[in-house]
Structures are given as C-alpha cells and as structure tokens.
Amino acid sequence: MDAEAQDRFREFVENRSSALLRTAVLLSGGDRHAAEDLLQTALVKAADRWHRIDEPEAYVRQILYRQQISRWRLKWRRRELTVAEPPETGASPDAAPDAELRLLMRGALARLTARQRMVLVLRYFEDLPEADVARVLGCSVGTVRSTTHRSLARLRALAPELAALGPAEVESQPPSRDFSPVEVRP
Amino acid sequence: MNVEELVRDSLRELADEQTSAGPGLADRVLVTRRRRRTRRIASVAAVTAAVVAIGVAVPLLDSGKEDVRPADVVQKSEDVAHPDQSPPRDLISAGNTVLAAYYVPRTVKHSAGQAELVRDYWLLDQKTDTYVKTTKWSYVAVAPGLKTAAVLERELPASRIGMLDLATGKVERWIELDHKVAGLSFSRDGLKLVATTYGENPDQLVKTEGSDFWDQKQPSTRTGFYLLDTLSGKGSWSEVKLKGDPNDPMGAGFINARQDFALSPDGRHVWAGNPMGDIGKQFYDFAGAEVPVPADQKHLQWYVDAWQSPSGSLVAGDFAGKKWKTSSWVIDARTGRKTEVRGQQLLAWVGDTSLIAWDMGPDSKNEFHQRLVKVTIGSAKTVPLSGFRKGNDGDAGRWEPVFAER
Structure with missing residues (x-):
C-alpha cells in the first residue's frame, strides 16, 4: 500500500x-x-x-x-460476556416496562448463536430486505426467513417475559429444528 | 410493541451507547497488517508446497555460460498453449517449465460439522501429452525432469511415501516412515525431498454450529520434517516446535493447519511460512534448528508460489496492481529493487526473465476468472496458456496447477 x-x-x-x-x-x-x-x-x-x-x-x-x-x-475469541442484567424468568410480562424489556432482550440476544444474532442484526438493525440478507449470508431467502423465525422463537424461550409480545406468526412456527445449543461462554 | 420492534429498539439502543472507535485505529491496523501477512492464509497453504519443483539450482544466467546442464535440457523457447482448455486436457508449457499436473480440490463431508479437503490429480501422460485423472493419491509432488513424482496414498497423514515412475505410472519404491507425513516438496535439483509430518490430517475441515463455511481445523498438528535423499530414500526426521501458543490466532505461534516445509530455493535450508510471525517465514538448518533468514532470501514470500528465479537473482513478489489492473512485483534478491511485471499471481519462473502467472482477462472485473499466462519482465505482452478458471475461490471444479521443470 x-x-x-x-x-x-x-x-x-x-x-x-x-x-x-x-x-x-x-x-x-x-x-x-x-x-x-x-x-x-x-x-x-x-x-x-x-x-x-x-x-x-x-x-x-x-x-x-x-x-x-x-x-x-x-x-x-469467545470471552466472558458482561450482560447488564441476566434474563430473568417468572416476572409478569405486563409488569415489565419497555426499558426493562429492552434489557431482557439484550441479554437474550447475547445468548443467541452468532448466526441467529446476525440475521436479526441484518434484518432489524441494518434494515436489509430478506433477499439482501440471503446474499450476505450466502443462503436462500427461505433460510433467512426460517432462521429469523427460529431466532425470535429462541429469544422468547430465553426470556419468557417476551412471550407475550406479538406477532402471532412466530408462535405458529413448527418446533425449532435448530438444535444448536445456546453459546456457552467460559 | 411486538417482538420485532423490541429487537429493533434494543439493537439501536445498544448501538447508540457505543463510543467512537478511538484515535489511531487506522495506524494500528496498518501496523498489524504488516506483522500478520495473513494474505491467502487458508487457500494458498494447500497449494504452495505442491508447486515448488519448478526450477533447478544450476544458474541460468542470460549468457548461458553457467548453465552446466546437459544439452537436451537447455531452455526451450516454444510455448505450448491451449487457451480454450480449462481445466487443461493437453500439455501446457512455457520454455522448460511444464504444467506437470493439476488437481481439483473437493470437500468430502463426513458429518454435519466435519469434512476433508481432498485433491483429485490429473497427471501429465508424457506419451500422449494429455492429463490423465488419478484418484489414488492425496498429494503429489513432481520432481524436476518429470521422471518421478513423490506421492502419498489417500489417507493422510501417510506412513509411507511412494516414488512414482511417471513413465509407467507405477510406484518404484516405497519409503516407510516412523512419523506420518502429509506434505511433500522436492529441492530444485530434485536430489532431496522434504516431507512435512503431522499428527492429524491437515486437510480436515470443520464447520461451527451456525456457520455456512468450512474452515481448517485448528490448531495445526505439524510436528516437523523429514529430509530425504531422493535416490536412496534415506534421511532423518527433525522435530520443529513452534514458538508461542498455537491456539492464539493472533500469536506468532499460530500457523495454518497445513503449513508445509520445503527446501529453500538455494537448497541450503528448510523453510516454511509463518503467517503471524514478524517476518512471515522461518528458516531451519537440516537438523531443524532455526537459523536467520539468508540475506538474499529475505524477500521470499511463502504464498507467492514462484519463489526465487533459477539464478537466484530475482524473487517473485506480491500483487502490485490497482483495482482491476493486474500486475505483480519482481524483486531484486540482493538490492530489494522492485520491478513491475504483468500478471495477477506469479506461479512459476520460466528461466530468469519470464514467469507463468494467473491473470484475468484484459477487461475483466472478476478477480477469480483467471487463466494461466506467460509474462515477461520488461514486456507488456502476456501469452495466454490456458482457458479461464470458472467459479470463485474455493468453488468446486477450480483447478490448481503443479509445475515442474523439464
């Protein structure tokens, strides 16, 4: 150079x-x-x-x-992750204000697999259309769609407080076939 | 609020909290880049050692007065090109440098997370001057003269080396080994053979959960090298331990899963690339003790396949072009003075003034759409030798050349 x-x-x-x-x-x-x-x-x-x-x-x-x-x-490169607040369970979803929900969401996002998190970042932060996400990841649009659904379902599983949030279509997805474990950090 | 909106808000909030990257990042990157030499870290490692047997140690200066080889192997002037063939079916050569073989790598999947990079070779049949497929060998190094190839059987690492008679296609001799090998490389005079030993197959691939990509299995299990006499098959093994932690991908002890040893171009040392090391390479004496890099070989780059010219005066260098205008450097081994030559990647010397290179078409904007060409120092002309390779780097069907000198 x-x-x-x-x-x-x-x-x-x-x-x-x-x-x-x-x-x-x-x-x-x-x-x-x-x-x-x-x-x-x-x-x-x-x-x-x-x-x-x-x-x-x-x-x-x-x-x-x-x-x-x-x-x-x-x-x-995996290392100890500092999460502002770990996801908690058992609280009433109605009682959780938005700020608290966002903290819960952060904790849950951090526990997704890298690929699940990336799909959500590309879709909801970069606002890329599904076709563009597919191009970035080198997979089909269908895979992007199913990964997105599974990722959202995983978030709900990780933080049950999020379960009351819509939309219903996530709930109607078949059981996840992604058996990959949540990333475990040493 | 639905879950998508909450995801969106949470991501944006987290992003907005981030302070700037801080001053000096660009300079840190540039310094790191100089240190790391990671270019083509994975893909080229598998190619390098197979492409070394391209010259002879005998000087081939322009006057020819120091060329002491027999008359029947002096430099041939004609080029044999097949610009319509990719992969080649018929002999390709430039001067005395011959496309002795090529291989097509493919990924053989063993499970969802494990696979292996396998090479299928096409060897030059010198009776018909055509390339003939063989699936017997996992690794082939062709000796200068094109009479013999050293081969490894399919399962790597292998416990014996076959010395294949290229005229008959039969293994004339097996060299049995105590330490298993996975890489082979002849010296430029063909009299010595370096075999790199590994604890496991260095061509194993792994796919991490959630990833679409196969990656080399780390850390490398390289253990050392054999230095063998080609004629007798006798020699010794030297252990080579890496300095530093092989698990640290940013550390100097980190090497590619396959990082083969080879004789240095002048035949006096054994060397290998060291992608994360300060100088990108390491030289050893024949007992495996590290030695300083010889002054006239300090410009060698392990990932530039052509290495040093037959006389030792010039070293093939890195890409020198800009954007889609391709060229490469040729470096004076003694002074370090750089000269630009056509070609995208320099693969093998043709005498001391020309090289075989990969190059794109004149108006192409696809860096992977390459063909073999002959380029000459001081000339803007390129001579196409093969057709264009299809697909991107790593795609199925890409062929990789193995050159040897007649």
Whole structure:
C-alpha cells in the first residue's frame, strides 16, 4: 500500500469506524472488546485488498459478517460476556416496562448463536430486505426467513417475559429444528 | 410493541451507547497488517508446497555460460498453449517449465460439522501429452525432469511415501516412515525431498454450529520434517516446535493447519511460512534448528508460489496492481529493487526473465476468472496458456496447477 492509499485508508477508518464498530458490537452480542477485535481484523483484511475495493464500507461489513460466523471467532475469541442484567424468568410480562424489556432482550440476544444474532442484526438493525440478507449470508431467502423465525422463537424461550409480545406468526412456527445449543461462554 | 420492534429498539439502543472507535485505529491496523501477512492464509497453504519443483539450482544466467546442464535440457523457447482448455486436457508449457499436473480440490463431508479437503490429480501422460485423472493419491509432488513424482496414498497423514515412475505410472519404491507425513516438496535439483509430518490430517475441515463455511481445523498438528535423499530414500526426521501458543490466532505461534516445509530455493535450508510471525517465514538448518533468514532470501514470500528465479537473482513478489489492473512485483534478491511485471499471481519462473502467472482477462472485473499466462519482465505482452478458471475461490471444479521443470 503506497502513501496515498494509506491516507485514503486512514480517512475511511476515521469517518466510518464508529458506525462499523456499532455493527460489530451488535454482532458480538454486546461484547465491546470482541467487537473491537472483530473490526480490527476486518480492517486488516480490507487494507490487504485496499487497491481493489470499490466500496470499502460494504466490503468491511461483508468481512464483519463472514468473520463473525467463522469458527475462529467462535472458538478463540469467545470471552466472558458482561450482560447488564441476566434474563430473568417468572416476572409478569405486563409488569415489565419497555426499558426493562429492552434489557431482557439484550441479554437474550447475547445468548443467541452468532448466526441467529446476525440475521436479526441484518434484518432489524441494518434494515436489509430478506433477499439482501440471503446474499450476505450466502443462503436462500427461505433460510433467512426460517432462521429469523427460529431466532425470535429462541429469544422468547430465553426470556419468557417476551412471550407475550406479538406477532402471532412466530408462535405458529413448527418446533425449532435448530438444535444448536445456546453459546456457552467460559 | 411486538417482538420485532423490541429487537429493533434494543439493537439501536445498544448501538447508540457505543463510543467512537478511538484515535489511531487506522495506524494500528496498518501496523498489524504488516506483522500478520495473513494474505491467502487458508487457500494458498494447500497449494504452495505442491508447486515448488519448478526450477533447478544450476544458474541460468542470460549468457548461458553457467548453465552446466546437459544439452537436451537447455531452455526451450516454444510455448505450448491451449487457451480454450480449462481445466487443461493437453500439455501446457512455457520454455522448460511444464504444467506437470493439476488437481481439483473437493470437500468430502463426513458429518454435519466435519469434512476433508481432498485433491483429485490429473497427471501429465508424457506419451500422449494429455492429463490423465488419478484418484489414488492425496498429494503429489513432481520432481524436476518429470521422471518421478513423490506421492502419498489417500489417507493422510501417510506412513509411507511412494516414488512414482511417471513413465509407467507405477510406484518404484516405497519409503516407510516412523512419523506420518502429509506434505511433500522436492529441492530444485530434485536430489532431496522434504516431507512435512503431522499428527492429524491437515486437510480436515470443520464447520461451527451456525456457520455456512468450512474452515481448517485448528490448531495445526505439524510436528516437523523429514529430509530425504531422493535416490536412496534415506534421511532423518527433525522435530520443529513452534514458538508461542498455537491456539492464539493472533500469536506468532499460530500457523495454518497445513503449513508445509520445503527446501529453500538455494537448497541450503528448510523453510516454511509463518503467517503471524514478524517476518512471515522461518528458516531451519537440516537438523531443524532455526537459523536467520539468508540475506538474499529475505524477500521470499511463502504464498507467492514462484519463489526465487533459477539464478537466484530475482524473487517473485506480491500483487502490485490497482483495482482491476493486474500486475505483480519482481524483486531484486540482493538490492530489494522492485520491478513491475504483468500478471495477477506469479506461479512459476520460466528461466530468469519470464514467469507463468494467473491473470484475468484484459477487461475483466472478476478477480477469480483467471487463466494461466506467460509474462515477461520488461514486456507488456502476456501469452495466454490456458482457458479461464470458472467459479470463485474455493468453488468446486477450480483447478490448481503443479509445475515442474523439464
């Protein structure tokens, strides 16, 4: 990378790293340290191919997604997750105010598999259409749809306080065939 | 509020709480990049050692006065190209550098989470000058001269090496080993063979729950290398332990699952890539003790398959192009001076002035749509040698070349 390319790279990182970090934090289930590692690794890869990248942000995001569901991160980069409040059970859903529900939701999101969490981030944070999510993940639209449903169902299972929330269609899904365990953190 | 809205709100709230990435991130990335040398970490590792037998140690300077090889193996000028064939059916060569074989990797699934990368080879039948498929071997290294190939049977790591007579297709001799091997590499003069030993098959793949992608099984189980005399089959094994924690993917002790050893281009050391190390490679003496990188080989990059030119004066370097304009560096081994040459990835030297490379078509914007070409230092001309490979990197049906010098 020559000096001019390095300057362009620095400018890109300065302008876009905060937005990219936000996505990385969400993909990492709220683990800021893991997110910073994830972003740095993605930026290193982008720097390697800097001279050939037309849309750096799209490229880095793609790496973030791919990297997050790769084995490396799951096996080695897993670390203790600090959740503001663990999901609790038994409370009346009616009694939970929105702020509390959001905290419960955060805890539940952090306990999804990386892939389940990524589908939700792409659908509900990045607001990508299902077809675009499918393209990002390299799977069919049907898989995106079923993973989304299963992920939402898993959230409800993890935090029963969320069970009273709509819509009904999630409830009508057949039992999950995704037998993957919730990520267990050491 | 429904569950989707709560997911949306919770994600946005968490995102909004994040402070900026902090100053100096770009510079940290650039420093890390220089250290890591992770380019093509997984895919190239499987290719490198198979593509080394491309030259001879005898100097081949432009005057030819130091070329002491017999007259029947002096540099041939003609190129044999089949730009309509991908994968090739008929002989491809440039000068004395011959596409001696190629392989097509495929993933054999053993369970939902376990698989294996398997190579199916097509070897050059020198009677018909065509490539003939064989499924007997898991790994093939072709010796210079194209008379012999060292082969491993299907199950890796293997406890014996076969020395295959390429004229008859029969194994002339088996070399039985105490330590199991999974990688083979001839010296440039063909007199020595380095076999890399592993505790497990380095081509195992694993898929983590929730992932769509197969990844190499880590950590690497590489244990050391045999240095064998090709003619007698005798030699010794050296243990090579990595410095640092092999489980730390950012640490200097981390290597690819398959990170094979090979003779250095000048035949004086054994070397291997070290993707996370400070200098990206490690050199060893023949007993397995690490030694400093020789001055004239400090520009070698393990993932650039062409390595050093036959005379040792030039080293094939990394991609030098920009966006879709492809070119690569050729580096003066002594001074480090860089010269740009056509080609996307430099694969094998053709004498000291030309190379065989992968390259895209002139107006292509698909970096994986590549064909073999011959490029020449100081010339903008490329000579197509094969048809274009289809699919993206890692897709089924991609073929990988194995070159050897006549």
